[in-house]
Structure formats: structure tokens, C-alpha cells
Amino acid sequence: MNYISTRDNHSPISAAEAIKLGMVPEGGLFVPSHIPTLKEEDIFAKKNNSYQDLAVWILNLFLKDFKSKTIKEIVNQAYCKNNFPSKQITPLVRLNKYTYLLILWKGPTAAFKDLALQLLPYLLKQAVLKTALNKEIVILVATSGDTGKAALEGFKDVEGIRIIVFFPDQGVSKIQKDQMLTTGGQNTSVVAIQGNFDDCQSAVKELFADQDFNKLLKINGYQFSSANSINWGRLLPQIVYYFAAYLKLLRNNNIKKGENFNIAVPTGNFGNILAAFYSYKMGLPVNKLICASNENNVLTDFIKTGRYDIKRDFKKTISPSMDILISSNLERFLFEITGHDSTKIKRWYHQLADKKSFTVDQKTLTKIQNLFVGYYAKEKEVKKTIKNTYHYYDYLIDPHTGVGLSSLNKYRNNSGDLNITVLASTANPYKFSKAVLHSIKKDLNEKNQYELIDRLNELTKMKVHRGLADLETKKIQHKKKINLKDIKEEIKDILSL
Ligand SMILES: *Cc1c(COP(=O)(O)O)cnc(C)c1O
Secondary structure, three states, X not given: OOEEEOOOOOOOEOHHHHHHHOOOOOOOOEEEOOOOOOOHHHHHOOXXXXXXXXXXXXXXXXXXXXXXXXXXXXXHHHOOOOOOOOOOOOOEEEEEOOEEEEEOOOOOOOEOHHHHHOOHHHHXXXXXXXXXXXXXXXXXXXXXXXXXXXXXXXXXXXXXEEEEEEEEOOOOOHHHHHHHHOOOOOOEEEEEEEOOHHHHHHHHHHHHHOHHHHHHHHHOOEEEEEOOOOOHHHHHHHHHHHHHHHHHHHHOOOOOOOOOEEEEEEOOOOHHHHHHHHHHHHOOOEEEEEEEEOOOOHHHHHHHHOEEEOOXXXXXXXXHHHOOOOOOOHHHXXXXXXXXXXXXXXXXXXXXXXXXXXXXXXXXXXXXXXXXXXXXXXXXXXXXXXXXXHHHHOOOOOHHHHHHHHHHHHHHHHHOOOOOEEEEEOEOHXXXXXXXXXXXXXXOOOOOHHHHHHHHHHHHOOOOOHHHHOHHHOOOOOOEEEEHHHHHHHHHHHHOO
């Protein structure tokens, strides 16, 4: 299977090449030339397979240029007991008759990004071997908090790879920041940026497309790649857990053969929900995909009206990993839903760059609305949802999952849709202790984040995630803070160019 550009500005390439490049150098994103479809019986037949088996199965469908044996090795290394102590890898927790939480935060850094970023380094290493690249890969990451740490853990001390992470200094939680800044390893750099996530992401994307800068890197024996969800290698592993969730529902007789279900996803860059969309295209019986946003609700408006408009204030919320206005992966989705119409994609994305908005045609909008609904949750509603979930179900959720559940509840109230819904739970609550504790208890004296973790633990008795338990005692390794405009100079400095 080949990979093509959403903007029809690159020749078709292999999966290995697409993963190595990260994004299309001329702008645009790599997507599979077609999405493989599976028969119902073939999906049912996997009912009793392990998560690892499912991952091998799905990856094989998309990575035709990788050896099956290699894929198996990669999967077993990534999803080993040390990285994911839970045998199910992504357990399914029943909240009530209609609602199941898909727990995606059992990995080393306590967010769903680990599912992809524990695997991506192996994929990239293989891709480099396959394409006989004699250069050191420089992974540039823009993060709204969780990708940064997950990528650092995945790529730390991986031979032949350097990783540089940029994060918005004021735009991540204290714990997210400490997680990143305390990362060791010989090949890691972490840099705080004055600006928001969109600024970081746009600056990094520009660097990918900067021909002169890329030449300079090449001369010095380097090549850029990406660990953001613009890289196909980030999205692919995320398809697996939607299959795992569906098959678990079948196995437990929570759902009947042929019965449809919904998937709800707290959304930022549109990566996780895009993986859910691909799982639907491949054959999962999905009724609706529920796209949940926080107060940065560009996507809610888009799904309702067909107009994508980023001329609005950027809001800082208690779900910082979703504080995004420009959702990169929407481009991949629009490419699929328009039947690979690159002309439209180019037009819309030029309009977005020039005028900060675009509007899709009615036919496209109808297609989108047949499958997607968009809802958003206000800060107050998120806190209330965290509190209610804790009190009614004795279960603690983080603010991102809270956005998801609050949005799902609104959708249900409006539509009366009682199909079983799998809601992606994207982070461990301790990662956002302050917001979570404030939601379930009002009178708080603790100010220090680590006191808050202890207090939350005392109160709820939920075990502190291992990735956060000893964070306070770790040494800060990275101290750089720069202005957005100095990003290029910073990279030159780090790589001694
Ligand atoms: C990254 C992230 C999201 C948003 O996921 P996208 O794939 O960017 O839409 C939601 N919740 C958490 C906790 C995250 O880390």
C-alpha cells in the first residue's frame, strides 16, 4: 500500500518513507491510498485475540513494506508488561448500561499518547533501516502537554535519533511541565516557548516546509521527522484500541453481533477521533462518532455549520491538551470524506491560512453530519461531571475525559440515542490533580501540585500512577525558555549547525 499527500503535491511513497518524513515537505499530510476494509466475520473471528495480536493484524494491513515478523517484534516490545502493566493494555470500564470508558492511560506517562509513542520509535528505526538513510533523525515535537513527555520517553536514548520538544510555557499543567523537564537521556532537548500551542505547532510545521533550513540540516547529516499526530506512524497504532474495545464488548455480551455502537472522543488535534473514523471505515459497526471539545469549540461549530473559523480567542482551560484551534488531522478526514478531492483540500487550507476560516460545501457537510456529532463542555460543566462521576460511580476521571462525558451526556439528552457508547478516557486523573481535586472538593489549602496529589490520594484511595509518583524528587534537566521567533536559532544551537 502506498501513501499519498492530501494536497496532491508529492509522489506516492511507501509506509516507511511516510513515517520517516513525518509530513509532506511541501505541506499536506500523508494518508494511505486506500483504507482496507474487513468483513464482519473476519472481525468477529478475532474476538478472543490478545491486544498484541490485534495490533499485529491491523499494522500488517497498512505497513505492506514491513516484514510481518518485524511487526510482531515491534508490537511485543512496545506493548510489554513493563510499559503497560495491565494485561488488557486498554481496559474497558463499565460506567453504566450504556457507557464504557476505554482506559488509554496505563502507559508510562499516564496519557493515551503512550499507545502510539511507545511503538513509533521502533517503526521509525525500521523505516530508517529500510530506506538506507545515513542521517541522524531529528524529531521535532510541538506539544500541548502530553505528546511531549510520551515522545521523550519513547525516543530517549534511541540510537540515531535526536528529539527536541517545544511546549507553550503557560499552556501546560505544572505536572505535565515537570514530567517533561525532568527527562534524562543523551538525545533529548525540551524548550519552553512564549506563545500557545497553535503558535508552537505552526512554527514547527513551517520548519518542516523550510527548504533552506532542510538543506542546512542535510549538509550536516540530519533529517527532520515528527512524533506529532501529523505522522502516520502516530495514528496507525491508535486504530487498534477501537477494535480491542468493540471485541471486548462482544466477548462480554454487552453488545450483540450486528448491533451498532457509538465512540466519543475528547478531541484536540483530531488524531484520536480520526483513528476511530478509520476503524469505522475498516468495518467497525459505528453509529455515531461524538466529537467532544472544551471551550475552544471550533470543531463543534464546524460540525454544526460546515464553517471552520479560528477567528476567536484562544482559551486556557483545565483540559490543556485540548486547547487547540487548528486541528491538524481534520485535513486527513476531509480528504477521506470528499473522496480524495485534493483540489478542495488545497482551496480550504489556503483559505484557512489567508483568511483564518473556510466553509465546506453542503454535500460534504451532509456526509460529515451523517456520522459525526459535535458537542462541547464549559469549564463548570466539566468540573460537575468529574464530581458526579466520582459520587455516583465511585470513579475518578480527568478533565479531558470529563469534557468527553459531559458532551456525551448532552448528546444523549438531545438525541435520545441509547446505543452503547465507548468513551475514550485519555489521561490519568492524577496528571491534572488540581482541577480534579477542585472539582470534587471545594475547601482546599494545598497549593503545591505534589501536596494536591497526596491529598487526592488520601481522599479517593486511587493509586497514584507510577509515572507521577516520584516526580517531585526528580531533577530538572532542561531550563531553556525562548521566544517563538528564535525557534530556528535554538535548533541550530542544539544541533551545533
Ligand atoms: C492529546 C490529548 C487529547 C486530544 O487528542 P487529539 O488526538 O489531539 O485530538 C485529549 N486528551 C488528552 C489527555 C490528550 O493528551
